[in-house]
Amino acid sequence: MQVTEIYKETIPFALMKLVLGVFIACTLLFLGLFAYQVLVGPVGDNPALDWVYLLMCLLFAGFTALIRNFNKLAIEITTQSINVGFGIFKRVIPWDNINSCYLDDASAIGSYGGWGIRMAKVKGKWRLVYNVIGCPTVVLELEKGRFREFVFSTKNPDGVMETARQQILK
Numbered sequence: 023m024q025v026t027e028i029y030k031e032t033i034p035f036a037l038m039k040l041v042l043g044v045f046i047a048c049t050l051l052f053l054g055l056f057a058y059q060v061l062v063g064p065v066g067d068n069p070a071l072d073w074v075y076l077l078m079c080l081l082f083a084g085f086t087a088l089i090r091n092f093n094k095l096a097i098e099i100t101t102q103s104i105n106v107g108f109g110i111f112k113r114v115i116p117w118d119n120i121n122s123c124y125l126d127d128a129s130a131i132g133s134y135g136g137w138g139i140r141m142a143k144v145k146g147k148w149r150l151v152y153n154v155i156g157c158p159t160v161v162l163e164l165e166k167g168r169f170r171e172f173v174f175s176t177k178n179p180d181g182v183m184e185t186a187r188q189q190i191l192k
Contacts (some may be wrong), residue, residue: 029099029185033177035137035154038093045086052079092138095154097176099185104162106152106174111139113152115172119165123186125179126159134173141169149173162186 056075059065064072091109098105103116134140140151150169153159157175160182164170176182 024101026101027098028101028189029097029182031097031176031178031182033095033097033154033157033175035093035095038089042086042089042093045082045089049079049082049086052076052082095152095175097174097182099182099189101189104186104189106172108139108152113150113172115162115164117189117192119167120186120190121163121165122190123160123162123183125183126161126173128159144171147171160186 052075055065056072056079059072059075091111093109096105096107103114104120105112105114107113128134128144134142134151134153137153137155140149140153142149142151147170148168149161149171151159151173153173153175157177158179159173159175160179162172162174164172
């Protein structure tokens with residue numbers, strides 16, 4: 023059976039650009055301090071700081087990569103599944119594992135503690151949440167799996183729910 027894309031959406035998280043800029047600047051600062059320490063000489067009285075600068079550079083570079091990964095939420099609905107993900111962290115849910123869908127009434131900050139990938143227990147059921155602040159969320163009730171509900175943000179909840187309901191009925 024051929025997989026056909028039905029719906030696609032990308033939700034950028036604008037604040038992450040600012041945070042990403044700060045982390046890139048810190049990474050470059052520590053890289054510059056390390057290079058200066060090694061090529062020119064100690065910045066102060068402690069020549070052992072060159073390894074600290076290198077460690078800090080690597081630490082900030084790792085956090086920069088992680089932050090860049092959570093820069094936007096991608097949603098793709100196909101004839102086979104619904105795919106939601108932040109960069110390399112993706113969740114693919116086949117339609118035969120989805121019982122129903124509905125609009126979530128929980129707030130991102132109050133119920134889930136912010137944006138990103140979250141786990142929460144709501145009304146006795148474990149939820150896996152992929153959300154961004156400022157967008158409504160849709161809940162998919164799952165038949166099987168560790169999480170009985172999968173929640174994700176979308177700018178078009180009515181369109182996503184209508185598309186999902188059509189695919190569930192097939």
